[in-house]
Amino acid sequence: xxxxxxxxxxxxxxxxxxxxxxxxxxxxxxxxxxxxxxxxxxxxxxxxxxxxxxxxxxxxxxxxxxxxxxxxxxxxxxxxxxxxxxxxxxxxxxxxxxxxxxxxxxxxxxxxxxxxxxxxxxxxxxxxxxxxxxxxxxxxxxxxxxxxxxxxxxxxxxxxxxxxxxxxxxxxxxxxxxxxxxx
Amino acid sequence: xxxxxxxxxxxxxxxxxxxxxxxxxxxxxxxxxxxxxxxxxxxxxxxxxxxxxxxxxxxxxxxxxxxxxxxxxxxxxxxxxxxxxxxxxxxxxxxxxxxxxxxxxxxxxxxxxxxxxxxxxxxxxxxxxxxxxxxxxxxxxxxxxxxxxxxxxxxxxxxxxxxxxxxxxxxxxxxxxxxxxxxxxxxxxxxxxxxxxxxxxxxxxxxxxxxxxxxxxxxxxxxxxxxxxxxxxxxxxxxxxxxxxxxxxxxxxxxxxxxxxxxxxxxxxxxxxxxxxxxxxxxxxxxxxxxxxxxxxxxxxxxxxxxxxxxxxxxxxxxxxxxxxxxxxxxxxxxxxxxxxxxxxxxxxxxxxxxxxxxxxxxxxxxxxxxxxxxxxxxxxxxxxxxxxxxxxxxxxxxxxxxxxxxxxxxxxxxxxxxxxxxxxxxxxxxxxxxxxxxxxxxxxxxxxxxxxxxxxxxxxxxx
Numbered sequence: 012x013x014x015x016x017x018x019x020x021x022x023x024x025x026x027x028x029x030x031x032x033x034x035x036x037x038x039x040x041x042x043x044x045x046x047x048x049x050x051x052x053x054x055x056x057x058x059x060x061x062x063x064x065x066x067x068x069x070x071x072x073x074x075x076x077x078x079x080x081x082x083x084x085x086x087x088x089x090x091x092x093x094x095x096x097x098x099x100x101x102x103x104x105x106x107x108x109x110x111x112x113x114x115x116x117x118x119x120x121x122x123x124x125x126x127x128x129x130x131x132x133x134x135x136x137x138x139x140x141x142x143x144x145x146x147x148x149x150x151x152x153x154x155x156x157x158x159x160x161x162x163x164x165x166x167x168x169x170x171x172x173x174x175x176x177x178x179x180x181x182x183x184x185x186x187x188x189x190x191x192x193x194x
Numbered sequence: 195x196x197x198x199x200x201x202x203x204x205x206x207x208x209x210x211x212x213x214x215x216x217x218x219x220x221x222x223x224x225x226x227x228x229x230x231x232x233x234x235x236x237x238x239x240x241x242x243x244x245x246x247x248x249x250x251x252x253x254x255x256x257x258x259x260x261x262x263x264x265x266x267x268x269x270x271x272x273x274x275x276x277x278x279x280x281x282x283x284x285x286x287x288x289x290x291x292x293x294x295x296x297x298x299x300x301x302x303x304x305x306x307x308x309x310x311x312x313x314x315x316x317x318x319x320x321x322x323x324x325x326x327x328x329x330x331x332x333x334x335x336x337x338x339x340x341x342x343x344x345x346x347x348x349x350x351x352x353x354x355x356x357x358x359x360x361x362x363x364x365x366x367x368x369x370x371x372x373x374x375x376x377x378x379x380x381x382x383x384x385x386x387x388x389x390x391x392x393x394x395x396x397x398x399x400x401x402x403x404x405x406x407x408x409x410x411x412x413x414x415x416x417x418x419x420x421x422x423x424x425x426x427x428x429x430x431x432x433x434x435x436x437x438x439x440x441x442x443x444x445x446x447x448x449x450x451x452x453x454x455x456x457x458x459x460x461x462x463x464x465x466x467x468x469x470x471x472x473x474x475x476x477x478x479x480x481x482x483x484x485x486x487x488x489x490x491x492x493x494x495x496x497x498x499x500x501x502x503x504x505x506x507x508x509x510x511x512x513x514x515x516x517x518x519x520x521x522x523x524x525x526x527x528x529x530x531x532x533x534x535x536x537x538x539x540x541x542x543x544x545x546x547x548x549x550x551x552x553x554x555x556x557x558x559x560x561x562x563x564x565x566x567x568x569x570x571x572x573x574x575x576x577x578x579x580x581x582x583x584x585x586x587x588x589x590x591x592x593x594x595x596x597x598x599x600x601x602x603x604x605x606x607x608x609x610x611x612x613x614x615x616x617x618x619x620x621x622x623x624x625x626x627x628x629x630x631x632x633x634x635x636x637x638x639x640x641x642x643x644x645x646x647x648x649x650x651x652x653x654x655x656x657x658x
Contacts, residue, residue, distance in 0.1 A: 052409065053409065053497065060501075
């Protein structure tokens with residue numbers, strides 16, 4: 012009696028465990044294919060210069076400023092950056108034409124690249140100009156990755172003189188789009 | 195990155211939910227007193243087969259299964275990850291619990307007529323609880339470009355994990371034929387704990403008219419991770435075996451805590467039984483190798499902002515970020531509450547039987563019921579809201595020494611969870627096996643939760 016119930020019980024228990032053995036074909040190596048490809052947008056630069064700050068005599072003048080831009084010091088980011096796009100828009104309410112140069116500088120203050128925009132003078136109607144997207148890939152991207160500073164050059168074309176009473180502003184707004192690949 | 199993912203998945207796959215709906219009130223198994231110290235369990239004495247008396251594991255994920263991610267079906271893995279994230283919500287949880295009984299035993303105190311019992315034992319336990327951090331997963335998968343105007347909620351980060359050992363002593367007494375009550379005191383020794391359950395904040399990118407910049411980009415962070423028994427493994431100079439060190443801490447050098455269990459069984463009528471228990475009402479005071487890391491602050495990113503005033507105003511994004519949202523390390527002791535479980539059941543028995551294979555020499559009729567049906571309720575404390583489960587069960591005495599219990603459970607993880615349990619006794623040897631979600635076992639990889647428990651005991655009753 013005991014022996015037969017022993018075999019009965021163990022038989023039932025064993026069949027319960029057999030249930031563990033069934034599973035679909037799983038492939039855990041797929042983890043090796045895992046990669047993230049997020050796309051981030053961020054502010055790149057902006058300024059808003061009132062005409063009154065651009066006091067000049069009506070001739071050609073140059074304004075300059077530079078800012079540290081140290082995002083590429085971050086190795087994790089730089090190594091995984093596959094492409095970057097810069098978008099710019101300029102709004103000019105000043106009765107003067109401008110050429111705006113954006114200089115990508117390395118840590119020695121050497122110019123790696125120059126991005127140039129011509130801005131027509133204000134004619135009384137709102138003019139926000141969106142410039143074509145600057146795309147950084149391959150060799151151009153490698154240059155971008157050495158950037159440590161951004162220089163801004165505002166070249167004021169000849170025109171009516173500006174003084175501290177002058178109206179209007181020159182505004183830049185820009186964004187960067189970063190395409191990452193994280194494995 | 196990949197390592198983190200694999201770690202998360204392994205954790206997910208090797209771990210288990212805490213509801214022991216099959217074991218609860220399955221009184222032919224001595225371990226049922228671990229989920230109700232007032233269970234109507236009787237023996238002269240018993241002891242568990244060392245290390246093999248109670249092995250249980252339980253994994254649950256309320257939104258996805260291993261199959262969803264790893265099916266060998268030619269679908270791109272990254273697409274599968276995306277699908278899983280998309281169909282998850284930040285209230286979906288991944289829950290795991292594993293227990294291993296090291297030793298256990300019990301004996302009756304008083305004379306032959308006494309119905310008071312002492313039980314004792316030690317077991318090791320691993321708990322993991324996490325909400326799916328949906329917003330952060332989306333951010334990592336897609337970036338913010340397609341989510342302008344959305345606040346990614348840092349509060350989605352919500353997890354806790356603990357490895358501990360539990361030493362316990364319990365007492366239960368059958369006061370009369372109607373009432374059994376019992377209680378158990380527990381000492382917890384926690385080898386490793388990580389708790390990050392009180393996070394808030396957001397990552398926001400918006401485009402608002404009237405603002406000077408193209409985007410309004412803000413990170414507001416209130417993140418806190420408390421750890422105990424883990425900090426030294428993260429140091430560069432650590433050279434050792436993490437598993438061995440955690441095991442050692444768990445049993446011999448853990449943060450100590452205290453807890454109680456209590457329970458009753460009450461027979462409203464001969465064949466109508468009510469039970470209730472509360473398990474792990476307790477805490478651990480985390481004191482060993484503690485480290486709390488916080489990131490608190492708000493940072494707004496504006497890009498480069500020249501003013502053409504000739505001022506030399508160095509802008510350093512990383513320094514500014516670190517200043518705005520500094521990483522702080524604190525070394526404060528903290529208290530964690532154990533996940534407290536509540537069980538209750540009502541059971542109706544029918545099919546009266548008498549043991550016909552034994553002569554009834556004492557003149558006392560040992561009648562019993564061959565069948566029982568009933569319902570059980572389970573609740574467990576968890577971050578945000580408690581977990582609940584409702585179980586209907588049927589218990590059948592197949593022959594005198596073999597009991598079967600079948601359960602149907604509704605919970606967050608599944609509404610098709612059928613469990614089967616068997617407990618048999620041959621001489622003094624008591625063997626049990628409890629498996630839930632049996633429907634899913636035809637393809638275990640598609641199961642969103644799974645649990646099993648097995649064990650061997652030696653149970654000695656009075657000679658008839």
